[in-house]
Amino acid sequence: MFLEIKNLSVDLREFRLKDINLSIAEGEYFVLIGPTGSGKSVLLETIIGFYKENTGTIKLKDKLLNNVSPENRGIGIVYQDNTLFPNMNVYENIAYGAKNKFSDKEIEKKIDEIAKIMKIKHILHRNVTTLSGGEAQRTTLARALIVEPKIILMDEPFSALDISTQSKLTSLIKKIGAKYNTTFLHVTHNFNDIWNLADRVGVMKDGNIHQVGYVQDVFSRPENNFVADFVGVQNIFEGVITNINSERAKINLKNGIEITSSDIDCLNKINKNSYYKNEIKNNVKDEKEYIKVLIAIRPESIIFSNEKFESSARNQLKGKIIEIIESGPTVLVNVNVEGHIFKGLITKSSAENLNIKNNKDIYLSFKSLNVSIIDEYESFNTY
Amino acid sequence: MRSKFEIGFIVITIAITLLFFIVIGSMFLIPSFEGFINALFSEEMAFAITLTLYTSIISAILVILCCIPIAYTLSRYEFPLKSFFKIIIDLPMAFPEIVIGIAILMFLGSNGIGGYLDALGISLVFNSTGIIIAQFFVALPYAVRMLYSTFNYIDPRYEFVSRSLGYNETSTFFNITLPLAKNGLFATSIISLARCIGTFASVLFVGGGILMKTETLAVSMYLNLSTGDIDLAITSGILLVIISFITIAIMEKYAKESYLQ
Numbered sequence: 001m002f003l004e005i006k007n008l009s010v011d012l013r014e015f016r017l018k019d020i021n022l023s024i025a026e027g028e029y030f031v032l033i034g035p036t037g038s039g040k041s042v043l044l045e046t047i048i049g050f051y052k053e054n055t056g057t058i059k060l061k062d063k064l065l066n067n068v069s070p071e072n073r074g075i076g077i078v079y080q081d082n083t084l085f086p087n088m089n090v091y092e093n094i095a096y097g098a099k100n101k102f103s104d105k106e107i108e109k110k111i112d113e114i115a116k117i118m119k120i121k122h123i124l125h126r127n128v129t130t131l132s133g134g135e136a137q138r139t140t141l142a143r144a145l146i147v148e149p150k151i152i153l154m155d156e157p158f159s160a161l162d163i164s165t166q167s168k169l170t171s172l173i174k175k176i177g178a179k180y181n182t183t184f185l186h187v188t189h190n191f192n193d194i195w196n197l198a199d200r201v202g203v204m205k206d207g208n209i210h211q212v213g214y215v216q217d218v219f220s221r222p223e224n225n226f227v228a229d230f231v232g233v234q235n236i237f238e239g240v241i242t243n244i245n246s247e248r249a250k251i252n253l254k255n256g257i258e259i260t261s262s263d264i265d266c267l268n269k270i271n272k273n274s275y276y277k278n279e280i281k282n283n284v285k286d287e288k289e290y291i292k293v294l295i296a297i298r299p300e301s302i303i304f305s306n307e308k309f310e311s312s313a314r315n316q317l318k319g320k321i322i323e324i325i326e327s328g329p330t331v332l333v334n335v336n337v338e339g340h341i342f343k344g345l346i347t348k349s350s351a352e353n354l355n356i357k358n359n360k361d362i363y364l365s366f367k368s369l370n371v372s373i374i375d376e377y378e379s380f381n382t383y
Numbered sequence: 384m385r386s387k388f389e390i391g392f393i394v395i396t397i398a399i400t401l402l403f404f405i406v407i408g409s410m411f412l413i414p415s416f417e418g419f420i421n422a423l424f425s426e427e428m429a430f431a432i433t434l435t436l437y438t439s440i441i442s443a444i445l446v447i448l449c450c451i452p453i454a455y456t457l458s459r460y461e462f463p464l465k466s467f468f469k470i471i472i473d474l475p476m477a478f479p480e481i482v483i484g485i486a487i488l489m490f491l492g493s494n495g496i497g498g499y500l501d502a503l504g505i506s507l508v509f510n511s512t513g514i515i516i517a518q519f520f521v522a523l524p525y526a527v528r529m530l531y532s533t534f535n536y537i538d539p540r541y542e543f544v545s546r547s548l549g550y551n552e553t554s555t556f557f558n559i560t561l562p563l564a565k566n567g568l569f570a571t572s573i574i575s576l577a578r579c580i581g582t583f584a585s586v587l588f589v590g591g592g593i594l595m596k597t598e599t600l601a602v603s604m605y606l607n608l609s610t611g612d613i614d615l616a617i618t619s620g621i622l623l624v625i626i627s628f629i630t631i632a633i634m635e636k637y638a639k640e641s642y643l644q
Contacts, residue, residue, distance in 0.1 A: 071548075072549075083540050100550065
């Protein structure tokens with residue numbers, strides 16, 4: 001692996017990183033998400049060498065970094081706020097790091113090249129305090145890239161920018177990643193950054209990484225209720241597995257609602273556990289001995305219809321609309337099904353076609369493939 | 384339309400500032416013009432001005448050289464008993480200057496290390512060196528406090544970025560931190576100089592207050608008041624006010640624009 005972090009712990013008294021394990025491949029764009037205070041920035045600053053590890057190892061290209069000073073690690077960093085040196089102009093900022101590596105002529109050539117890519121050629125001699133947010137972040141990226149770091153760490157680089165500038169910078173970063181085969185570790189709160197940029201994503205909370213995986217997997221198959229909630233899975237219900245085979249499981253929610261799931265990874269995991277397997281095969285009647293799980297369904301996976309219809313979706317439920325929340329072009333419809341509130345996301349035009357309104361009876365359908373099973377969760381009452 | 388609250392605060396500000404101005408300004412009315420000119424061009428006054436500027440400039444330079452690493456350390460690094468060290472450095476600001484003078488005198492005099500220094504032919508009290516030491520001890524805590532705030536105000540991420548771009552701690556300090564602290568450093572220098580110029584009680588004790596030997600402007604004012612030479616005493620006072628006014632005005636003019644604002 002290109003960047004390999006093993007069993008990393010950092011104790012900053014008021015905050016701790018606990019047993020972090022993370023591997024990032026060369027040229028990969030890895031995005032780390034998590035709530036404020038989860039330790040994302042501390043992790044970045046530990047990787048770059050500003051905080052000392054208590055235990056564990058950080059390797060970059062198989063070289064152990066633990067005792068290497070930040071200036072010798074070959075890692076670049078881009079922060080959320082403008083960290084351009086105010087005592088230098090744009091050109092001097094970009095040239096600052098390059099002075100350690102290249103001759104003046106080479107620097108001039110490199111700045112010319114990178115300024116063209118970053119579209120900052122016209123501002124090279126500007127005072128950095130006069131730059132717009134987008135110009136400042138493009139300059140910051142140019143400054144980080146010019147020293148040809150092995151990996152660039154980005155700590156919410158777009159969060160202070162307007163949406164249009166964010167999208168321009170996103171395309172720019174994609175272009176740079178492809179051109180220089182740069183490896184990125186990007187911390188963000190913005191899910192658009194994940195969908196637009198990430199090859200893989202990690203979810204952090206309280207100094208731990210809770211899940212790492214491909215974007216689609218993390219969003220559709222969260223491993224615990226925290227990840228499910230954080231990535232926007234709004235339908236999380238507790239139930240018990242009453243029947244299981246290699247293809248699907250039947251989960252009973254309270255009030256007799258039965259949901260079918262084909263979360264293969266989780267089914268395999270549960271099937272491998274002989275205790276669970278025996279419990280279910282023996283058809284234990286005592287409810288206390290059923291396997292308690294959470295199920296998660298993304299709101300966009302729910303299909304609404306006015307009538308019951310034949311389809312490949314194994315789950316079809318009838319409920320009453322209790323709340324309609326409009327948000328731009330989409331509508332979030334909350335439906336009460338036997339005391340469970342299901343949330344479905346549809347477009348405004350679909351809502352109009354279906355004549356969505358409060359107190360109306362409606363059918364909800366969703367595929368068993370879209371029902372994730374979370375078998376390790378913290379507390380039922382969290383949601 | 385100003386609110387009553389705003390008007391009230393402005394009135395209080397103007398009233399107290401005017402009171403200050405009248406009290407300080409009244410000193411200018413006491414001597415006759417002829418008496419002031421005679422005192423100003425007297426040998427004693429020339430000596431006091433020269434000694435004050437000479438000792439104060441050296442002390443201020445020493446203060447700045449010492450306060451930079453101290454303030455930076457207190458601002459950036461964690462180490463055992465850090466709070467205790469901060470209290471010790473701040474302490475002289477809280478007690479009367481005369482206490483610093485007595486403490487230095489006890490330490491450097493024959494009751495302290497003075498005997499050993501005498502044996503080596505080194506004398507640190509009752510001379511201009513003693514004045515510099517006294518001024519240094521009085522001004523250092525103020526300088527550390529000011530520069531500590533300046534360093535605290537500089538986002539350490541500037542330094543992190545510099546390190547990530549291949550510069551070690553020393554180069555980062557000189558290339559990034561110090562230039563960013565430029566205005567705070569300038570203000571600290573001016574305040575230190577003003578503090579050194581105005582130091583009285585500790586200078587009197589450690590320097591000895593000897594006429595035409597360790598007679599700074601502040602000491603001159605005291606000595607001449609004691610002997611009843613009002614013109615010389617007030618002229619010293621006026622000079623101190625003028626020098627202080629100029630230093631503060633310079634600071635106001637040049638320390639305004641900040642990189643970090």
